[in-house]
Amino acid sequence: MEFPITELLDYENSVEWILKHFHPKGTQCPNCKTSNEGAREFRHTQTSGLMVYRCRDCGAAYNLYTGTVFQGTHWTPMQVVLLMRGICKGETTRELAAELKLNYKTVLTMRHRVQANAEMEQPNTPLPDSHSETDEMFQNAGEKR
Numbered sequence: 742m743e744f745p746i747t748e749l750l751d752y753e754n755s756v757e758w759i760l761k762h763f764h765p766k767g768t769q770c771p772n773c774k775t776s777n778e779g780a781r782e783f784r785h786t787q788t789s790g791l792m793v794y795r796c797r798d799c800g801a802a803y804n805l806y807t808g809t810v811f812q813g814t815h816w817t818p819m820q821v822v823l824l825m826r827g828i829c830k831g832e833t834t835r836e837l838a839a840e841l842k843l844n845y846k847t848v849l850t851m852r853h854r855v856q857a858n859a860e861m862e863q864p865n866t867p868l869p870d871s872h873s874e875t876d877e878m879f880q881n882a883g884e885k886r
């Protein structure tokens with residue numbers, strides 16, 4: 742049985758979750774690193790409905806996915822949350838693709854990107870004890886390398 746799970750999740754809560762896990766220090770301009778505070782709300786992306794910010798200092802536009810493995814995709818925040826959850830739970834790509842209403846190849850490609858990033862974690866960056874491996878994986882996913 743497949744649950745219509747992306748429809749059961751709340752958009753704002755999903756955005757909050759992504760912010761917290763991918764951008765623990767808050768979003769910033771990818772160009773000049775100016776904090777998101779004071780950035781101008783510019784427009785919403787068409788498919789994902791994400792707010793696009795315009796940096797007050799340099800004028801660069803960016804959104805929640807900029808600098809993450811989801812940059813340039815049209816995934817909704819709900820799909821992002823569920824993909825990360827599914828990977829953690831060890832769901833198969835086929836199950837995930839059905840749940841997310843995305844095609845198998847799209848999900849597989851993203852799964853590989855997330856996992857490749859998780860494996861490239863830098864051993865010389867000490868993490869506080871409270872961080873679990875899962876937290877590391879999320880933060881690595883939030884830093885495109």
Ligand SMILES: [Zn+2]
Binds near residue numbers: 771775796798799
């Ligand atoms: Zn800037």
